[in-house]
Amino acid sequence: MAAQTEGGVLRWFLSGRWQAGISIAVLFSAAGLVPFLAAPLLLNCVALVALVTLQAGRKESFEVLLIAGFASALFTLNPWYGVAFALVAWLPGRLLGEGLQWDVQWGGVVWVVIGLSLLALALSLWVIPRGVGPAFWQTQMEHLLAPARKELSTTQRQVLADMTRLMPGILAAGMALLWTLAALLASRWRERFQGVLVPQRVFRDWVLPDRLIWLLIATLLGISLLHGNALWPVQNLAIVVGGLYLLQGLSFMHLWFASRGWPLFVLTAFYIGLILLSQLLLVIAVLGIVDRVFHLRQRLAGSRS
Incomplete structure (x- = not known):
């Protein structure tokens, strides 16, 4: 019954550009107005845009951009919300949808996530701070923690x-995780829409x-050799690269749990840990x-056979 209900909602959502556009605009506007729900709402916005691109097509994706962008600006009475929707929700969703179409597994999505992560890092390092550098982020953190400043110790x-x-780097790595989850959601929603009950594209195949x-090696060399202001971008790049390999490690853990035939609650306990x-x-x-260097998943598959 739950699957039928979800399928019905997806069919309604994909039945027309106006339903899709207005629904996404409502979610995106709520993400801006309710900060503590911003991450899950943005996640759903990106996933829905990817689903539109994947299922309805590129033309419909552009139509949703116009409808949802205008509606977001109208709902919030702020025209910049329309611009923000195009950059923060629609563009990643569109690229993820293209990545899902490009490869039956995760090859296309992986490259999209890598590219978007590096773009987000570059924007956070140089565009958003407007050349101020780390001082910009220190100022933002001071404003954020001002109410609790007296309660914090020196350490x-x-x-x-x-x-x-x-x-x-933390923001870019966090966005990489969000985009990965959005791709997983969009892929699963499309399978549900098509009546496929057993997932065909699963996270354990993420490679x-x-x-x-080589980017990891270059980053480690940069941390070892650079000093001063030149070190700051490389340190943040290390966070992003580490986040990407964290996804790889989580994918391997999914594969390992599946190879053991353990129930879902064991994987849930792992994430709680x-x-x-x-x-x-x-x-x-x-x-x-280690998985990518020594091909652990191939060894795991070989041991099972």
Whole structure:
């Protein structure tokens, strides 16, 4: 019954450009007006745009851009929301939809996520701060933490100051995760719309390209050799590259759990553990690197056969 209900909602959503455009505009406007729900609402916006591109086509995707962009500006009484929708929701969704069409697995989406992550990093490093550099992000963090400043110890302030320098990388890596989830949602929604009950494109098949290891090597060399202001962009690039390999490590963990035939609640417990013990994220990222360098998933498949 739940699957039928979801399929009915998807059919209504995809039945016309106006339904799709207005629905996405409502979600995007709510994301801007309700900050604590911004991430999940934006996730759904991007996934729905990708679904429109994947199922309805490129022309319909442009029509949704016009309708949703205008509606977002109208709902919020702010024309910049229309521009923001085009850049933040529609463009990633459109590219993810193209990536899903390009490859029956995740090859196209992987390259889209890599490209968008590097673009987001470049914007966060140089465009948004308008040349100010780390000082811009430090100022933003000070404004954000001003109400709780008296309650923070000197050590906590120092830790936050160090983290602030890495905000561009953290934001770009976070967006990479959001775009990956959006692609997963769009792919699954399309399968539900087509009546496919068993997922055909699953996260355990997510594989980064081998050549990305050279970017990792260059980043590590840059951290070792550069100093001063030149080091700041490379440090943030390391966060983004680490985030990409974190996705690779999580993909391998999905494959490993599936190879053991363990139930879903075990995987759920694994993610709860990651949330509670965030230090494990580094371990999973290293696992992702080891997987690509030593081809662990091929070895796992060989041991099963």
